[in-house]
Amino acid sequence: MPKVQTSLRIDKEIYEESREILGSLGMNFSEAVNIFAAMVVQERGLPFDVAVHRYPEIDTEEARQKVQRAYEGIGEGKGVEADEFFAELYRG
Numbered sequence: 001m002p003k004v005q006t007s008l009r010i011d012k013e014i015y016e017e018s019r020e021i022l023g024s025l026g027m028n029f030s031e032a033v034n035i036f037a038a039m040v041v042q043e044r045g046l047p048f049d050v051a052v053h054r055y056p057e058i059d060t061e062e063a064r065q066k067v068q069r070a071y072e073g074i075g076e077g078k079g080v081e082a083d084e085f086f087a088e089l090y091r092g
Contacts, residue, residue, distance in 0.1 A: 008033075 015029070022032050039047035070085055 018032070019029050022029055027035075036047070066088070070088075
């Protein structure tokens with residue numbers, strides 16, 4: 001398959017560290033970029049999940065119970081701010 005010349009800008013420290021890591025895996029930076037590009041084509045998008053997780057995952061039933069307790073507390077005048085509620089939800 002014909003090759004094309006490309007250019008990209010990357011933070012020098014990240015580039016140097018990634019070259020070292022890739023070298024320990026037996027490949028160079030260019031080969032890794034080619035693998036990444038091939039995976040983008042194969043997956044028809046990024047080959048990994050891109051997401052921001054603010055809170056750790058918890059069991060659905062546990063979350064339901066905590067929401068129910070909080071809801072009952074509102075009726076008893078024990079409401080809390082949303083940030084406090086979510087912190088408690090994931091605290092356990």
